[in-house]
Amino acid sequence: MKKLLLILFISILHLPLFAAHITGGEVIYDYLGPGAGGNSSRYSVTLRLFRDNLCVGCAVMPTSVSMGIFDNDNNTQFGNYINVNLTSTFPLSVIAAPPCLTNTPNFDYSGGIYTFEVQLPINTNGYTIAYQTCCRVGSITNIGNATNVGSTYIGEIPGTNTLPVGNDNSARFRTGISIICQNKNFILDFSATDPDPNDVLVYSLVGAYGGGQAVDASFATPSAPPYGLVPYSTGYNGLQPLGPNATINVNTGIISGIAPAAGKYIVSVLVKSFRNGVFIADHRKDFIVTVAPCDFASAELKPVYNSCDGFTFTVQNLNSSALNLTYDWDFGDPASGANNTSNLEFPDPHTYTSAGDFVLTLIVNKNTPCADTATAIVRVYPGFFPAFGPLPPQCKNTPVQFTDATTATFGAANFWRWDFGVTNLTNDTSRLQNPTYTYTTPGTYNAQFIVETDKGCRDTLYPVVTIVDKPEFFISRDTLICTVDTLQLTTNVNSGNITWSPNIAINNVNSFNPLVSPDVTTTYTANYTDQFGCSTSASVKINVVTDVSxxxxxxxxxxxxxxxxxxxxxxxxxxxxxxxxxxxxxxxxxxxxxxxxxxxxxxxxxxxxxxxxxxxxxxxxxxPYPVANITGDSPICFGKSSQLNASGGSIYLWSPPAFLNNVNIANPIAQTPTRSVLYSVTVRDTLGCPKPVTATFNLDVIRVIANAGPQDTSVVLDEPLQLQATGGTIYTWSPSTYLNNVNISNPISLPQNNITYTVNVSNNIGCSATDTINVRVFFLPPDLYVPKAFTPSKDGLNDIFRPIALGIRNLEYFRIYNRWGELVYVTSKIGEGWDGRYKGVPQETGTFVWQASAVDFKGRKIVRKGNVILIR
Structure with missing residues (x-):
């Protein structure tokens, strides 16, 4: 068991060596001459593999590789797999780097050479030599989340179908590397040389091959073609491995443009060799290019700028590096005087003094080691108005005329490209100025028109073409005439050919708008053919009557x-x-x-x-409508009734029915309503207009609620008591004993004994009510009387601990402390007290200390303290 675990552990340690390995490669062949016995050729085959020496945890360059040769005539393997030893290694040097770099990347790449010789029978389609490996370096940006993506490197030896003699040497790419900074202009050298002096090379970007079934770096059984591509992530593909802003020069193999964000990118280039204009063979190389987060100062402009809509033009440096410290612009327009130059990073728009070609110059960091200069041609030719002729709806299978209507103040249009908008077709285009195109299927087509003048002004327009099954044709609608009438039929057209039938009571069967005068109902049919030969028909029925019903x-x-x-x-x-x-x-x-x-x-x-x-x-x-009116007693006192009276009709319906003795009479009684009610009555008139009308009446019920204050109150002898009644506008107190005024809401009493007062409260319409207050007189001095214990058991008896304030005008504070000196309760309101809780928690049985301060009705300050026992 321990041995098995050790083997698994070693295997796990070995896996990363294959997970990030190869950076790129290519297969090269050289012709060595005819083979022994004739009808064969000898070749020297070289595999170049490239490795990133700074790759952490990556395998070393393989000491040997396994390669396969496949006959393209039948896609079968030629001979056995060939094991090829590593013969030498070499470093890759930096061949292109911007000056004055910051955050310069550290590159250390090496190449490995694997060479063998082989003799191949001459065949028709040649041979494919392949090496496959499981693993490239990890974290490749343009293949997204794919991991352990392998690679296939091939050489393609031509057969007699392209090179009857067979003596061909493959092209071979340069092995240097370029420093590329993110989001900056760059140059990536993928140029190649060809030992055959008469061969011409043409370059293109292509998809990189994956590793097929390869499981390790020394995969021993590479498969026959065809080979699948690596899984490119969104925004990237073989034609745009560095995104849409980078392209390759087909003649030089130089890739340039604006670099993408920092990362690693698989770039694969195909070079085709031609001899005397005849295609010979394909050769390819792919390499994982590093885009670094570096920066550099430079002046970068487009080669040519066009100003076709005015004389004013705005430019800026395409390199926005923070290392660009100074700017010297020359717009190439000396006639503009002082406006011809600028030292701003973003110069003001320049207005050129005339039409023509001007040389724009930008120098950044002038007279410094990091200075850079760029020039561009500004072509100023305003007055360019691209346009196309009208495109009315037209029938299928008839030629549609496309017309260039472009005008230009300077120069003339000399380039046209029409795309007629047929999806899934690539031959629906024309370079003629005024082409025709025939659509076979009805529908709406979004065409494209690109026009350019000899002054470089270019624009793209998008004509919309409508193709129909038949021409747009309609005539008069069906109608009615009398026997004495003449009617003109109308159509929507005025060109082409038309024929009406039948030829009865019609003045001209070939008129677009003939006159007809039939005596009986007749259907006329118009057969129409437009100027393109597209036909349709329509009919109109003329109903004929003798008179009007x-x-x-x-x-x-x-x-x-x-x-x-x-x-x-x-x-x-x-x-x-x-x-x-x-x-x-x-x-x-x-x-x-x-x-x-x-x-x-x-x-x-x-x-x-x-x-x-x-x-x-x-x-x-x-x-006229009936007129509804309501009268009645309002407001009324609570407990009274009101007589309501409606008029204006002969049928009545009251709503709501609450408190009414009858809702279907004109004069119901609202019997002792307990609340105010908004009544409405619907009035109908059987003698005039039968439609109802509605009137409303608000019955306002007034209820007086007397309030003499607290039901019971206490004072000490000689303490004045301020009574306070509410509920109405008129007040009468009884008895008058000890009162200073019995006819106000708030008289003052100076009671000498216990007494009960009654107050009668009324309003201006006579509604009234009474209430009482019991006054208890204590023959004690004013003071705070505090109990010795309380039982907060929520039984309604002695649950709250509070002082009894007799003759007290103001309670300044009442405080309670536990045995640790913590303040557990405080109040300054007379009548409030402690329920035995502290921070919401019921306190245990124990002794608590209280303190109180108050002012009596004579203004004397009273301070008291003591203990209280909380009993549970």
Whole structure:
């Protein structure tokens, strides 16, 4: 068991060595001459592997690798797998680095050489030589979260289909590395050389191959093509391995543009070799490029700027480094005088004095070791107005004419590119100025039009093309005429060809708007062909009658100020109602009217044409609405009743029914209501307008509630007592004994014995009530009388510990302390006390200390202290 655990532990330690290993590679071949026995060729094959020596926990360069050769004629393996030893290693040098770098990255890469010779029979499609490994270095940005992504490096030897003679040497890429700073302009050298002097190389970015089934760095059985690509993450692919702002020069292999964020990126480049214009072979290399979080000062401009909408132009340095300390701009426009130069980082917009080409120059950090200069051409040619001709809806399978309508003040359009917007097609484009295109399927197509002048002004427009099954064609709607009428039929077109049928009672069968006068109901059909040869048809039915039919509502009566609708049953098409001033729309068949006169005669002329019509009168009478009124006793005192009286109609309904003796009479009684009520009565009139009207009446019930103050109160002898009654506006106290005034709400009493006072409280409408107060007189001096114990058991007996204040005007404080001196309760309100809790916790049985200070009714200060026992 221990041995098994040791093996597992060693295996786990070994796994990271394969998890981050290879940085890049390529397979090179060299032609050595004909093979023995003829009909074969000898080649020297070299595998270059690249390793990041600073990679932590990574495997060393493999001491040997296994490679496979595959016949492209039948995709079978040629011979056995070949084990190739490491023959030498070499360092990779930095071949491109910006000057004056900060946070310079530390690079240490090495390359390994694996070489063998092989003799291959000459075939048609050549051979693929492959090496596969399980692992690249980890944390590669453009393949996202994929881990342990392997790689396949191949060399492709051409066959007789591209090179009958067979003597070809592959291209080979430079092995240096470039320092690339994040979000900065950069140059990455992926150039290659070819030992064959007449070969021409063409470069492109391609997807990098994954490792297939490889499980370790020395995978012994590489598979035959085809090979799958690494799983690129969103925003990246083989054509854009460094994002959308980096491109490759097809002639030099130099990748340049704006770098992405710091990280590692797989970049794979394919170089095609051509000899005398004929394709020979493909060769590829991929390498994991490091983009570092470094920075450098530089002046960076686009090669060419265009100003096509005015003479004013704004520029800025494309490198926003904090290392750019000074700026010297020259706009190349001496005629602008002092405005021709600027020392600002973001110079003000420059207005050029004329049209033309100007040389823009920027120098950053002038006269310092980190100075840099950039120039660009500013092409100032305003007055560029891109446009295209109208594109009316058109039928399928007919040529659509696209027209360039661009105008330019300077120069003329010399470049056009139309994309006619057919999805899933790549040949729906044209470089002609005014092309035609035939759409086969109806729909809406979003086309694209790019136009450029010989002065460099360029813009993109987006025409919308509508293709239909048939031309847009419509004619008059079905209608009605009398036998004496003539009708003009209308269409929406005025070009193309049209033919009407039948040729009956029509003045011109080829007119777009003919006149017809049938004696019987007839359906006319128009067959139309537009100028593109696209056809359709439409029909219109002309119903023919001898006269106008008309049935109207009877004379009627409505409530005055109401509206109503006058309804007609007719085949007429046009209507004229009078008097128009009380009609909402006097030209419709069934208008809404709002008469106010006692009687109005409405007259209508209903016609099919000015020759064919009929007339009718309708009398509408109006009667007024009933007028609802309510009277009654309000306000009333609580406990009284009120007589309510309504008028204005013959039928009554009261609401709510609360306290009413009858809700269906004009004069119900609200019997001793206990609260105020808002009554409404609905009044109807059986003699006039039958519609109800409503009136409301607020019955206000006043209830006086007398309050003489606390039911019981205590004073000491010779202590004046201020009584305080509330509840009304008029007060009468009895008896008058000891009182200074019996007719006010707050008299003063100087009682000499116990006494009970009664107060009568009333208001200005006679509502009244009484209340009493018992006054107990103590023949004791004013003082605080405090009990010795209390039992807070919530039984209602002696639950609260508080002082009894006799003759006390003001309690300054009443404090209680526990045996540790903690203040457990304090109050300054007479009548309040302690419930035996401290911070919400009931206190145990024990002795507590209290202190009190008060002022009596004569202004004398009284200070007391003592003990109290809390009993549980």
């Amino acid at each position: 008309l049935l109207a509502i009877n004379d009627t009566t409505i409530c005055r100020t109401d509206t109503t609708r006058l309804n007609l049953n007719t085949d007429a098409l046009y209507f004229t109602w009078t008097p128009s001033n009380v009609i909402q729309n006097p030209t419709v068949q069934n208008p809404i009217i709002f008469p106010t006169a006692p009687s109005t005669t409405f007259h209508v002329v209903a016609s099919i044409s000015n020759k064919c019509f009929v007339e009718k009168d309708i009398v509408v009478k109006t009667v």
